Amino acid sequence: MALHNIEKLIDKYFEGETSIVEENELKVYFSSSDVAQHLKQYQPIFGYFSQAKEQQFTQEIPLQAKKRNVVVWLSIAASVVVMLSAGMFMYFENSTKANHFVACTPEDSPELALAQTQKALALVSEHLNTGIQSVSYINEYENSKNKIFKK
């Protein structure tokens, strides 16, 4: 290739305006044996670029990452099973002794209304009793006070 042309390309090259094709022309020119004396200084640059492209990655590609995924999914599945069974247990425990009331009026079915009223009252008294039970502890204070401050 004409020397004149190469000089032009080199100028373009240092301005960062050459295309890949033009840069390849330069590489070819500088890898040949007859490089003009005043251009010899550029020879190592292009020589190095070609040489640097030869380096290869020789290590193995470690691809064991898939296994970790399985472990993650297994643990998620296990926790879901545990949560579900706990939830089911609670749910059934509650529903077996749940207090079902059916909406009705005494005119429709007096027996049912009576039964339900009694059930409701029993429930109220049951809860009331638990309340009273805990209040009865207060008597203990009275007892101990009487022990200390004897009348």
Place this chain on the structure above:
Amino acid sequence: MQQNEFIKIVLPFKDKLFRLAKRLLVSTEEAEDATQEVLVKLWTKNESLNELKSVEAMAMTMTKNYCLDQLKSKRAGNLSIVHNNYTDSQASLQQKVEDEDSLSWVEKIINDLPEQQKLIVQMRDIEQYEFEDIAKILGMNETAIRVALSRARKTIREIMTKTHNYGIA
């Protein structure tokens, strides 16, 4: 995606990743580690790879980011280990011999460039990427890349002509 399928995709550019990593990290071992790390990361993305237009560009970006992170953490670490610099204060005989070889001179000059220029020279002059692809990988615009590239090439030329005229500096 199966393993062999993945390897088929990765095979054409794994050397480029390695060379890019080596350009930034200099040490071969570290560059190998970085390349493996990036490939494993790619493999874990697996399913989403098919949707990407260019896995290669993505991998190059990942390598660049990984290496820059490495360098940052290493620099921070170096501050605390002051006495580690003893052994390297004098270049070994082998190093001196290599330095006289003009090809490794070019390498040395490139390695002394700022990181961004190093990346661009590596991708343009060695891997011969188009400016468009480099812009995508680095997330810069093409004009800025041309300017940085021109600056880097001129720096290389300047130092080379100095050594050419006065012998090894």
